[in-house]
Amino acid sequence: MRRVSWSVRLAAAGVVCCAALAGCIVAPAQPGYYGGEVVAVAPPPPREEVITVAPAVGYVWIGGYWGWAGGRHEWVTGHWEASHPGYYWVPHAWVREERGWRQHQGHWEHGEHEGRERR
DSSP: OOOOOHHHHHHHHHHHHHHHHHTOOOOOOOTTOOOSOOBSSOOOOOOOOOOOOOSSTTEEEEOOEEEEETTEEEEEOOEEEEOOTTEEEEOOEEEEETTEEEEEOOEEEESOOTTSOOO
Protein backbone atom coordinates (compact mmCIF):
# COMPACT_ATOMS: atom_id res chain seq x y z
CA MET A 1 0.00 0.00 0.00
CA ARG A 2 1.30 3.46 -0.92
CA ARG A 3 1.22 6.37 1.44
CA VAL A 4 0.20 9.74 0.02
CA SER A 5 2.34 12.58 1.33
CA TRP A 6 0.86 15.66 2.98
CA SER A 7 2.17 17.89 0.18
CA VAL A 8 0.23 15.88 -2.41
CA ARG A 9 -2.92 16.05 -0.28
CA LEU A 10 -2.46 19.79 0.18
CA ALA A 11 -1.98 20.31 -3.56
CA ALA A 12 -5.09 18.23 -4.30
CA ALA A 13 -7.10 20.27 -1.81
CA GLY A 14 -5.88 23.47 -3.48
CA VAL A 15 -6.98 22.21 -6.88
CA VAL A 16 -10.43 21.31 -5.52
CA CYS A 17 -10.81 24.76 -3.92
CA CYS A 18 -9.77 26.52 -7.11
CA ALA A 19 -12.23 24.46 -9.13
CA ALA A 20 -15.03 25.26 -6.69
CA LEU A 21 -14.26 28.99 -6.74
CA ALA A 22 -14.07 29.00 -10.54
CA GLY A 23 -17.78 28.16 -10.53
CA CYS A 24 -18.65 31.37 -8.66
CA ILE A 25 -20.21 33.95 -10.94
CA VAL A 26 -20.98 37.58 -10.21
CA ALA A 27 -24.23 38.18 -12.07
CA PRO A 28 -25.40 41.60 -13.18
CA ALA A 29 -28.56 43.05 -11.65
CA GLN A 30 -31.81 41.57 -12.87
CA PRO A 31 -33.64 43.54 -15.59
CA GLY A 32 -36.37 44.63 -13.14
CA TYR A 33 -33.92 46.12 -10.64
CA TYR A 34 -34.25 49.90 -10.22
CA GLY A 35 -30.89 51.58 -10.60
CA GLY A 36 -31.95 55.20 -10.19
CA GLU A 37 -32.88 55.86 -13.81
CA VAL A 38 -35.67 58.26 -14.77
CA VAL A 39 -39.08 56.57 -14.92
CA ALA A 40 -41.85 57.98 -17.14
CA VAL A 41 -44.70 56.76 -14.91
CA ALA A 42 -45.57 58.78 -11.79
CA PRO A 43 -45.81 56.76 -8.59
CA PRO A 44 -49.30 56.07 -7.19
CA PRO A 45 -50.33 57.75 -3.93
CA PRO A 46 -48.81 56.16 -0.80
CA ARG A 47 -50.78 53.32 0.74
CA GLU A 48 -52.13 53.54 4.25
CA GLU A 49 -50.22 51.23 6.54
CA VAL A 50 -51.06 49.80 9.93
CA ILE A 51 -48.13 50.61 12.15
CA THR A 52 -47.78 47.89 14.74
CA VAL A 53 -46.21 48.20 18.18
CA ALA A 54 -42.43 48.59 18.07
CA PRO A 55 -40.60 45.34 18.81
CA ALA A 56 -38.42 47.12 21.38
CA VAL A 57 -37.61 50.55 22.76
CA GLY A 58 -35.47 52.57 20.35
CA TYR A 59 -36.98 51.20 17.12
CA VAL A 60 -38.07 53.57 14.35
CA TRP A 61 -40.86 52.93 11.84
CA ILE A 62 -39.54 53.06 8.26
CA GLY A 63 -42.63 53.79 6.17
CA GLY A 64 -43.50 51.86 3.05
CA TYR A 65 -42.90 53.32 -0.41
CA TRP A 66 -43.47 52.66 -4.07
CA GLY A 67 -40.41 51.01 -5.56
CA TRP A 68 -39.74 50.35 -9.24
CA ALA A 69 -39.26 46.74 -10.38
CA GLY A 70 -39.99 44.87 -13.58
CA GLY A 71 -41.07 48.03 -15.38
CA ARG A 72 -43.76 48.98 -12.86
CA HIS A 73 -44.31 50.44 -9.41
CA GLU A 74 -44.44 47.88 -6.58
CA TRP A 75 -45.33 48.65 -2.99
CA VAL A 76 -42.57 47.92 -0.46
CA THR A 77 -44.11 47.45 2.99
CA GLY A 78 -42.88 49.53 5.92
CA HIS A 79 -40.99 47.93 8.79
CA TRP A 80 -39.43 48.59 12.18
CA GLU A 81 -35.69 49.17 12.32
CA ALA A 82 -33.33 49.79 15.23
CA SER A 83 -32.53 53.49 15.50
CA HIS A 84 -29.06 54.83 14.82
CA PRO A 85 -28.06 57.25 17.60
CA GLY A 86 -27.18 60.67 16.17
CA TYR A 87 -28.95 59.94 12.86
CA TYR A 88 -32.45 60.45 11.48
CA TRP A 89 -34.28 58.58 8.74
CA VAL A 90 -34.79 60.33 5.40
CA PRO A 91 -37.68 58.52 3.68
CA HIS A 92 -37.74 57.29 0.09
CA ALA A 93 -39.07 59.95 -2.26
CA TRP A 94 -39.97 60.22 -5.94
CA VAL A 95 -38.80 63.52 -7.43
CA ARG A 96 -40.19 64.98 -10.65
CA GLU A 97 -37.50 65.75 -13.22
CA GLU A 98 -37.54 67.07 -16.75
CA ARG A 99 -37.93 63.64 -18.37
CA GLY A 100 -39.95 61.85 -15.69
CA TRP A 101 -39.57 60.64 -12.11
CA ARG A 102 -36.45 59.56 -10.19
CA GLN A 103 -36.50 57.78 -6.86
CA HIS A 104 -34.24 58.95 -4.07
CA GLN A 105 -33.56 56.01 -1.77
CA GLY A 106 -34.36 56.31 1.92
CA HIS A 107 -31.31 56.47 4.16
CA TRP A 108 -29.98 57.35 7.59
CA GLU A 109 -28.48 60.83 7.74
CA HIS A 110 -26.19 62.19 10.44
CA GLY A 111 -27.32 65.11 12.60
CA GLU A 112 -30.65 66.72 13.25
CA HIS A 113 -33.30 67.62 10.72
CA GLU A 114 -35.65 70.57 11.11
CA GLY A 115 -39.06 69.35 12.20
CA ARG A 116 -37.76 65.92 13.14
CA GLU A 117 -36.50 64.69 16.43
CA ARG A 118 -32.98 63.39 16.70
CA ARG A 119 -32.90 59.61 17.17
